[in-house]
Amino acid sequence: MGVLIVIPARYASSRYPGKPLVELTGATGEARSLIERSWQAACAVEGADRVVVATDDDRIRAVAEGFGAEVVMTSEDCRNGTERCAEALDALGGGYDIVVNLQGDAPLTPPWFVEELIAGMRADAGADVATPVLVCDGKAHRSFLEDRAQGRVGGTTAVFTRDRHALYFSKEVVPYTGTIYADDQPTPVYHHVGVYAYRPEALRAYPALETGPLEQLEGLEQLRFMENGHTVLCVEVEARGRQFWELNNPEDVDRIEDMMQAMGLA
Structure with a gap:
C-alpha cells in the first residue's frame, strides 16, 4: 500500500483552452x-510511490511522454479532475491507500x-x-480582491471548523473582513491550495455522487463530497518563504513567472 499522485490535465479548459x-x-x-x-513538482514529493499524468488529449x-512522464489516458466524459483521478485509479488497478490529485x-x-x-x-x-x-x-x-473587482475568477478560499473540517470553499473572498492589511501581515482568510488526498473508496464513489447546487454554482469539485456528507480535512501548511498561485487565467502567466523569478526557480 502506498501513495499514488495523479496530475489530471485537459486541453479544453473553458477559461483557458490549451492551458x-x-x-x-x-x-x-x-x-x-x-x-x-x-510533473516536476509531483516528483519532488517524498513518500510518493508513483506519479502519472491523466489526460484525454493526445x-x-x-508532450508528457516527451519529458518522461507516465501517462494514463482517460475519457472525455470526466467533468473535473477528481473524476479523472478516479478513472485513472481504476485503470491502474488500485493498490494504493492514498491517492493525491495534484x-x-x-x-x-x-x-x-x-x-x-x-x-x-x-x-485523521x-x-x-x-x-x-x-x-x-x-x-x-x-x-484575491483585485481579481474579483476585475471580474476574474482567481484563487479559492476556505473556511473550516476548529478541528479543521471544512465548512465551505468559495471563489469569493471569504470570510469578509473589511480590512486592508500590510503586505506581510497575516489575515483571517485562507487560500485553498489545489491539491487533494483521497481514500480510494471515497474517490471511487465520487463520480456516482449527486452533483449539488453548491458545486454547480461555485464550480468547485470538492463541494460534491461535502454536499453528500463526506468529511474534508483542511491541513494548514506554511509557505516557508515560497510564493504560491495557480494558473487560472491568461493573466496569471506573468504573475507566476514573476514569482518564479523572485524565488529563483528554474
Whole structure:
C-alpha cells in the first residue's frame, strides 16, 4: 500500500483552452510547459510511490511522454479532475491507500504541501478527503480582491471548523473582513491550495455522487463530497518563504513567472 499522485490535465479548459501546454519561463530563462512543471513538482514529493499524468488529449500525452512522464489516458466524459483521478485509479488497478490529485495548474506547489497533506490524512481516520490551506498575507489578500473587482475568477478560499473540517470553499473572498492589511501581515482568510488526498473508496464513489447546487454554482469539485456528507480535512501548511498561485487565467502567466523569478526557480 502506498501513495499514488495523479496530475489530471485537459486541453479544453473553458477559461483557458490549451492551458497545460502553456510555457512558463523560470529564473534561468528556460521555458517549460505547465504540465511539465506540475510533473516536476509531483516528483519532488517524498513518500510518493508513483506519479502519472491523466489526460484525454493526445497533444498533452505526447508532450508528457516527451519529458518522461507516465501517462494514463482517460475519457472525455470526466467533468473535473477528481473524476479523472478516479478513472485513472481504476485503470491502474488500485493498490494504493492514498491517492493525491495534484492539479495540473499548480506548478508552484512546494513538496512539503503534499507531504503534510499525506501526513494529515493518515492522522485523521475520519477524513475521506484532505486538502491544504495557506493563510493569506495582506499582499495575497489584495490579489484575491483585485481579481474579483476585475471580474476574474482567481484563487479559492476556505473556511473550516476548529478541528479543521471544512465548512465551505468559495471563489469569493471569504470570510469578509473589511480590512486592508500590510503586505506581510497575516489575515483571517485562507487560500485553498489545489491539491487533494483521497481514500480510494471515497474517490471511487465520487463520480456516482449527486452533483449539488453548491458545486454547480461555485464550480468547485470538492463541494460534491461535502454536499453528500463526506468529511474534508483542511491541513494548514506554511509557505516557508515560497510564493504560491495557480494558473487560472491568461493573466496569471506573468504573475507566476514573476514569482518564479523572485524565488529563483528554474
